[in-house]
Amino acid sequence: MKKIKINNTTILEVESGQNLLDSLRGNDILIPTSCGGIGTCLKCKVKINNDIPYEILEEVMLSEEDKKLGMRLSCQLCVDDDMHVIVPEGIASAALISGVVEDIKYLTSGIKEITIIPQSDFPILEGGYIQVKIPENFILQRTDNSEIFMRLPKPLYNFERKERELRAYSFANSRYDSNKIILNVRFEFPKKSDQFPGLGSSYIFSLERGDEVEIIGPYNDFDLNESDNEKIFIGGGVGLSPLKSHIDYLNKSNFKGEYSLWYGARTEKDIYYKEYFDELNIKNKKFEYFTALSNLEKDTKYAQGYIHEHVEKYLKETGIDCKEFYLCGPPPMLNAAIEMLKSHGVADKNISFDKF
Secondary structure, three states, rough: OEEEOOOOOOEEEEEEOEEEHHHOOOOOOOOOOOOOOOOOOOEEEEEEOOOOOOOOOHHHHOOHHHOOOEEEHHHHOOOOOEEEOOHHHHHHHEEEEEEEEEEEOOOOOOOOOOEEEEEEEEOOOOEEEEEEEEEOOOOOOOOOOOHHHHHOOOEEEOOOOOOOEEEEEOOOOOOOOOOOEEEEOOOOOOOOOOOOOOHHHHHHHHHOOOOOOEEEEEOOOOOOOOOOEEEEEEEEEHHHEEEEHHHHHHHEEEEEOOOOEOOOOOHHHOOOOOHHHOOOOOOOOEEEEEEOOOOOOOOOOOOOHHHHHHHHHHHHHHOOOOOOEEEEEEHHHHHHHHHHHHHHHOOOOHHEEEEO
């Protein structure tokens, strides 16, 4: 047996050679992951006060700043010796609770909004997320009334697993929605006919009103700065979810500064929450809403091109001073936007983003 000291207080005894992430979760320290524990989401980072060589994936995925701070990927480490682990306070306080699906509806042909009523107190953290537990041996079966499942190449997918898995989804609402969790989930189609669709999205899309779900959280690594600086939100696809959470909070709080949403979609059919943001744009003089389409379309009222190109035009007109940027979306959009912001001299401290 090996000992793991947690935050200078708790001491755990675990089997030698056990995966660190599994060891912590097995002792109700609910470390998050959104990649299934394969080391790509970076959400399972903890600080290790031991001189343990880096695994190959850690060398690639962790930043130099992470390494200086002693951060490690718990999913990549085995407990071969006694360890001293520092778990962030927000993670250490995460809880497992049950919830009931109140509503589930399509926002676009491939994105659903799920409203869950937690069965115990559960705070909403703007920009934060929860993990949803996928039941063991979940089977996805195509039915006549399952709009999106009818597009799958096979009628049945048996996700054979011995253990439950977790998937992370961002809040789309703020603390002002009392006792309610709203998520946006995009269905992940198989890239090839002999592959499976996404496990998490298959489970979420199969849910119906009244179903009970198990959730863990809340977690947050995508906070707003406490300042009245102009806040610019740049998003694409289902990356709109945490941005809407932040914007809803700013709208209903006493925020005195200006803020705007720059949303990129492929086509008009991919735009969602349009009515919400259009209404906010009219009622709140401090808020601006801009949408651009990357696929060229005739007879559209929307701007054409990539969204970061339109943000760049705005920055050329107004400068970068007293501005903060919050980004979430597909990796190509995210990378292009960050590169553009840095090329204009925006400091790292003024750029926050949420990868998925």
